Amino acid sequence: MFNPRSGWRAESGNGCVPISEVLRYHLAKPFAKRVRGIPCKPGDYLTLQAKIVLLPGDGIGPEVIRQARRVLEVVASQFGHTFEFSEHIIGGIAIDQTGEALPDATTAACRASDAILLGAVGGPKWDDPNAKTRPEAGLLKIRKELGLFANLRPIVTFEELLDSSPLKREIIEGTDILFFRELTGGLYFGPSGLEELPDGQQRAFSTAVYTTSEVERIVRMAAHAALKRRNKLTMVDKANVLEASRLWRRVSARIMQEEFPTISYDVVLVDSMAMHLLSRPTSFDVVVTSNMFGDILTDEASMLPGSLGMLPSASLGSSGPGLYEPIHGSAPDIAGKGIANPLATILAAAMLLRHSLGLEKEAASVEAAVKRVLAAGYRTADLVRRGESSLGTLAITDHVLQSMIG
Numbered sequence: 001m002f003n004p005r006s007g008w009r010a011e012s013g014n015g016c017v018p019i020s021e022v023l024r025y026h027l028a029k030p031f032a033k034r035v036r037g038i039p040c041k042p043g044d045y046l047t048l049q050a051k052i053v054l055l056p057g058d059g060i061g062p063e064v065i066r067q068a069r070r071v072l073e074v075v076a077s078q079f080g081h082t083f084e085f086s087e088h089i090i091g092g093i094a095i096d097q098t099g100e101a102l103p104d105a106t107t108a109a110c111r112a113s114d115a116i117l118l119g120a121v122g123g124p125k126w127d128d129p130n131a132k133t134r135p136e137a138g139l140l141k142i143r144k145e146l147g148l149f150a151n152l153r154p155i156v157t158f159e160e161l162l163d164s165s166p167l168k169r170e171i172i173e174g175t176d177i178l179f180f181r182e183l184t185g186g187l188y189f190g191p192s193g194l195e196e197l198p199d200g201q202q203r204a205f206s207t208a209v210y211t212t213s214e215v216e217r218i219v220r221m222a223a224h225a226a227l228k229r230r231n232k233l234t235m236v237d238k239a240n241v242l243e244a245s246r247l248w249r250r251v252s253a254r255i256m257q258e259e260f261p262t263i264s265y266d267v268v269l270v271d272s273m274a275m276h277l278l279s280r281p282t283s284f285d286v287v288v289t290s291n292m293f294g295d296i297l298t299d300e301a302s303m304l305p306g307s308l309g310m311l312p313s314a315s316l317g318s319s320g321p322g323l324y325e326p327i328h329g330s331a332p333d334i335a336g337k338g339i340a341n342p343l344a345t346i347l348a349a350a351m352l353l354r355h356s357l358g359l360e361k362e363a364a365s366v367e368a369a370v371k372r373v374l375a376a377g378y379r380t381a382d383l384v385r386r387g388e389s390s391l392g393t394l395a396i397t398d399h400v401l402q403s404m405i406g
């Protein structure tokens with residue numbers, strides 16, 4: 001669904017992985033005359049050429065992006081791909097340099113890319129509520145500009161970190177949920193305002209607005225993901241109260257019945273879902289919901305695996321580049337200390353390989369390396385329990401790289 005524009009190429013003798021070896025990964029065949037539609041012959045080298053834009057942002061953003069780039073560079077050399085990286089500014093650093101949280105040059109580079117990897121934006125320096133613009137404006141704008149209407153957030157517990165979670169091991173063990181949060185509509189983008197009333201009070205309003213097609217496209221995307229997973233989709237709404245939720249309920253029921261009859265589909269009210277996530281998280285597979293409900297539920301769910309430092313996310317549109325990022329912020333309290341956990345960003349890079357470049361094997365190899373590093377007992381400061389020693393940002397990435405190289 002999300003194929004890179006830069007494309008595959010067969011070349012002779014460029015020192016990358018020979019085509020026959022690449023085929024073992026991609027096609028599980030000893031040799032073929034055409035690979036992904038590209039004519040090739042023995043001795044050729046198959047390379048995926050992809051343009052990746054890096055947006056390090058603020059705080060620990062540059063520290064974790066540097067490590068994710070190292071991982072992508074190893075993937076490129078191991079699997080014979082060519083990733084062309086370029087770095088651009090967003091957030092607070094962009095406000096300092098240009099007065100804009102998302103300069104036009106950054107938008108243009110993102111548009112011309114195959115995928116975007118973002119660190120984080122924001123920090124106390126830019127927190128003035130009266131400022132003309134704020135770092136977060138850069139994030140909202142890039143999502144709008146690129147039509148990134150779906151935010152995917154996998155919530156997976158790692159066996160090795162079960163005891164780091166505030167919840168009991170027996171409740172969270174085996175949790176593997178993929179959230180689809182609608183990202184460009186609803187309460188955060190509907191008409192809003194503040195007015196003065198004659199009696200001296202103020203009246204404020206925000207409006208949840210959705211159209212049929214906005215609901216259709218995200219429900220379809222979530223359903224396609226469910227088909228590749230455990231064939232179960234849960235739609236979360238507040239249809240007992242909100243008109244916009246009643247539209248969600250009608251539209252998703254129709255799409256599921258007409259287009260995805262084999263998927264086990266259910267609906268849950270958002271207030272119940274908030275409880276179920278803490279009492280029976282393993283009963284969910286793919287969950288789809290509106291912008292604000294998704295915002296709150298995914299933050300709640302992010303507590304299940306135990307640390308913010310482990311969770312990646314992806315924002316996708318129906319075409320064009322996807323945007324990948326860790327869910328944590330710029331962590332100004334630890335910025336510059338070399339102790340930030342880079343694993344969420346490395347896992348976001350794995351999502352980028354899977355969803356934007358179609359490189360499933362490569363994505364899985366990164367995820368497996370992260371798991372092995374945790375299984376071997378290596379931890380960053382945010383993951384250790386009392387008395388355990390921890391590794392810094394660079395050192396834990398070194399272990400991931402070693403594990404990938406084997």
Ligand SMILES: NC(=O)c1ccc[n+]([C@@H]2O[C@H](COP(=O)([O-])OP(=O)(O)OC[C@H]3O[C@@H](n4cnc5c(N)ncnc54)[C@H](O)[C@@H]3O)[C@@H](O)[C@H]2O)c1
Pocket residue numbers: 060119120121122123124136139308309325327328329330331332333334339340341342344382
């Ligand atoms: N997508 C984004 O860019 C994004 C998301 C959330 C917050 N923010 C911004 O980040 C700034 C800080 O926000 P916050 O403190 O509420 O949230 P935060 O996620 O930055 O930090 C919360 C806590 O988690 C820790 N933490 C976060 N990521 C970590 C990592 N990779 N390794 C180790 N520890 C980590 C921090 O040290 C902090 O104690 C604010 O300006 C906020 O607006 C940005």
